[in-house]
Amino acid sequence: xxxxxxxxxxxxxxxxxxxxxxxxxxxxxxxxxxxxxxxxxxxxxxxxxxxxxxxxxxxxxxxxxxxxxxxxxxxxxxxxxxxxxxxxxxxxxxxxxxxxxxxxxxxxxxxxxxxxxxxxxxxxxxxxxxxxxxxxxxxxxxxxxxxxxxxxxxxxxxxxxxxxxxxxxxxxxxxxxxxxxxxxxxxxxxxxxxxxxxxxxxxxxxxxxxxxxxxxxx
Amino acid sequence: xxxxxxxxxxxxxxxxxxxxxxxxxxxxxxxxxxxxxxxxxxxxxxxxxxxxxxxxxxxxxxxxxxxxxxxxxxxxxxxxxxxxxxxxxxxxxxxxxxxxxxxxxxxxxxxxxxxxxxxxxxxxxxxxxxxxxxxxxxxxxxxxxxxxxxxxxxxxxxxxxxxxxxxxxxxxxxxxxxxxxxxxxxxxxxxxxxxxxxxxxxxxxxxxxxxxxxxxxx
DNA sequence: CTAATTTGTTAGTTAAGACTAACTTAATAC
DNA sequence: GTATTAAGTTAGTCTTAACTAACAAATTAG
Numbered sequence: 286x287x288x289x290x291x292x293x294x295x296x297x298x299x300x301x302x303x304x305x306x307x308x309x310x311x312x313x314x315x316x317x318x319x320x321x322x323x324x325x326x327x328x329x330x331x332x333x334x335x336x337x338x339x340x341x342x343x344x345x346x347x348x349x350x351x352x353x354x355x356x357x358x359x360x361x362x363x364x365x366x367x368x369x370x371x372x373x374x375x376x377x378x379x380x381x382x383x384x385x386x387x388x389x390x391x392x393x394x395x396x397x398x399x400x401x402x403x404x405x406x407x408x409x410x411x412x413x414x415x416x417x418x419x420x421x422x423x424x425x426x427x428x429x430x431x432x433x434x435x436x437x438x439x440x441x442x443x444x445x446x447x448x449x450x451x452x453x454x455x456x457x458x459x460x461x462x463x464x465x466x467x468x469x470x471x472x473x474x475x476x477x478x479x480x481x482x483x484x485x486x487x488x489x490x491x492x493x494x495x496x497x498x499x500x501x502x503x
Numbered sequence: 504x505x506x507x508x509x510x511x512x513x514x515x516x517x518x519x520x521x522x523x524x525x526x527x528x529x530x531x532x533x534x535x536x537x538x539x540x541x542x543x544x545x546x547x548x549x550x551x552x553x554x555x556x557x558x559x560x561x562x563x564x565x566x567x568x569x570x571x572x573x574x575x576x577x578x579x580x581x582x583x584x585x586x587x588x589x590x591x592x593x594x595x596x597x598x599x600x601x602x603x604x605x606x607x608x609x610x611x612x613x614x615x616x617x618x619x620x621x622x623x624x625x626x627x628x629x630x631x632x633x634x635x636x637x638x639x640x641x642x643x644x645x646x647x648x649x650x651x652x653x654x655x656x657x658x659x660x661x662x663x664x665x666x667x668x669x670x671x672x673x674x675x676x677x678x679x680x681x682x683x684x685x686x687x688x689x690x691x692x693x694x695x696x697x698x699x700x701x702x703x704x705x706x707x708x709x710x711x712x713x714x715x716x717x718x719x720x721x
Numbered sequence: 722c723t724a725a726t727t728t729g730t731t732a733g734t735t736a737a738g739a740c741t742a743a744c745t746t747a748a749t750a751c
Numbered sequence: 752g753t754a755t756t757a758a759g760t761t762a763g764t765c766t767t768a769a770c771t772a773a774c775a776a777a778t779t780a781g
Contacts, residue, residue: 311758323739373616383610390604398591529728541769543730
């Protein structure tokens with residue numbers, strides 16, 4: 286099995302390669318807060334273990350094996366988050382740090398039990414998909430709220446780039462998954478949106494916020 | 504905070520010093536499966552951190568601080584075991600390994616929540632006392648089943664020196680905490696006991712087994 | 722009470738995973 | 752298209768926590 290450190294490299298590689306499919310040493314270094322030479326070294330070790338394709342001066346690419354192992358760690362993370370929220374009563378802004386630790390626990394039984402008790406959930410408390418036991422996962426085709434137009438009626442499906450602070454911000458405005466929102470207007474100069482939902486008849490959301498809210502139109 | 508490794512030394516020191524109050528380097532070395540020089544080294548580091556009293560060639564003694572920190576790790580371990588059994592449906596023979604990992608998690612909130620959901624339990628699934636939030640804990644004055652006499656009626660209060668195998672052995676005989684047992688006879692040559700409980704009218708338990716069962720007389 | 726054995730320590734080595742300093746390759750700018 | 756800047760690598764160091772080999776102290780045996 287892999288060390289906790291390797292698991293963190295795997296997760297970072299997986300997260301950063303979402304779009305391009307590859308990652309630079311620099312990006313990985315910044316994301317993990319680890320200096321570049323250390324990253325280079327680790328990539329050589331992980332290449333030897335067939336977790337990543339590594340060639341000098343070229344972008345890093347996860348192997349199939351690396352991707353699967355990363356996805357399985359993410360599975361453990363998201364299952365844990367869901368468990369903490371659904372079964373233990375934590376708020377969605379409290380669970381990240383705990384899950385960050387529990388995801389490294391070696392006990393297939395523990396996570397199998399969580400999945401069972403949660404009735405095999407497909408999404409975590411932030412709307413992110415939970416990879417299945419084979420590491421398979423797919424994001425649904427959500428739009429960003431920031432890309433919607435006035436008069437669109439949308440439902441909040443997921444929150445991305447979550448931080449505790451951002452989630453607390455949403456809490457204060459009673460914004461949660463499943464919430465139905467109507468877009469009243471978009472300010473042209475800063476792309477902030479005025480939206481309406483529940484008893485919030487005129488809430489303004491900055492573009493920074495809108496870019497982090499994934500929605501389903503309906 | 505302390506490293507996972509230090510936490511394991513603390514736990515081992517605490518467990519081994521139960522009776523004598525002190526531990527030899529040798530015992531600690533054997534218990535942790537770590538060679539003596541490594542232990543000596545670590546003791547110096549931990550003495551510097553005021554977790555243990557260390558003098559060359561003298562027995563190791565936990566400081567008050569060391570004892571408290573050890574007890575708090577044991578608290579996390581036993582709370583976790585209780586949580587896994589009571590809230591997740593694990594068997595008492597399955598929880599040790601998982602708790603061994605979860606006990607190192609840094610999240611006061613997580614363990615506070617477990618305690619709350621379990622309604623502040625005083626004992627773990629094996630009958631061992633759970634230290635309170637200040638690290639205070641006390642074993643009740645139980646007897647070993649091996650020290651009981653024929654015709655004694657006793658109730659199983661705790662299981663000590665538990666291993667998965669021993670707990671499975673108890674499962675197969677339907678022996679569990681709270682079970683009421685009558686001692687029918689004691690074989691003088693090997694101190695094995697013939698006992699009666701529930702629909703087990705004549706079950707023989709070896710001395711090895713009886714020494715690991717703590718009971719309350721009634 | 723000395724000899725043998727056990728226990729404990731010292732010194733030096735190793736591996737993992739971090740770092741800095743210095744150098745090289747690749748990318749960008751003019 | 753060369754010069755500058757950014758990115759990546761190499762080499763060497765550090766810390767933690769393990770190890771072995773060799774030595775020293777304490778205990779036990781006779």
